[in-house]
Amino acid sequence: AQSVTQLDSQVPVFEEAPVELRCNYSSSVSVYLFWYVQYPNQGLQLLLKYLSGSTLVKGINGFEAEFNKSQTSFHLRKPSVHISDTAEYFCAVSVSGGYNKLIFGAGTRLAVHP
């Protein structure tokens, strides 16, 4: 069975500082990997996804993530955060070839301070 672990429940950071949100997954088969962002009382917005190909994936709002198969990780990074990046971030995995059932991590609350 697949599972997703987000190692940090909360990440406080100052504005314009770099940030990394960590995600590890467990799966015995090939997977697709996703990062979503959720603003208060809203649905999820896709930041980026890894399906195949280059292991460095660039997404919206200046975010990027790197797929590391040997470490089963898919960490999200941004070189310089803004106050507006304050939100909940979810890492998710789906099994390739299936009907894309998503398994979500517990989420990481990113709090950007001035």
Added chain:
Amino acid sequence: GAVVSQHPSRVICKSGTSVKIECRSLDFQATTMFWYRQFPKQSLMLMATSNEGSKATYEQGVEKDKFLINHASLTLSTLTVTSAHPEDSSFYICSASSSGGGEQYFGPGTRLTVT
């Protein structure tokens, strides 16, 4: 493109009544739709998966008779919470997918409060 809407965005109902939540794919045909439930400060938990024209597949622990899901067309799925109780209060989010390619498009969510 790939917009999913939900209606209503917020609903308050009395205990014992039923409430229906709609999920629509506005610009694509959704062969598969998913319903999630999210408790405060927690992750999304998949409740059920529905394919157009078929019965929904419920996750373990989700009561089929309480959470009725209908996916009657390629653009509409509904979730009906029957005989709602305060413990059903939650944020319900749907998503839709047009293929088996691994990407889901999420709706904005519906906040259900049962009094």
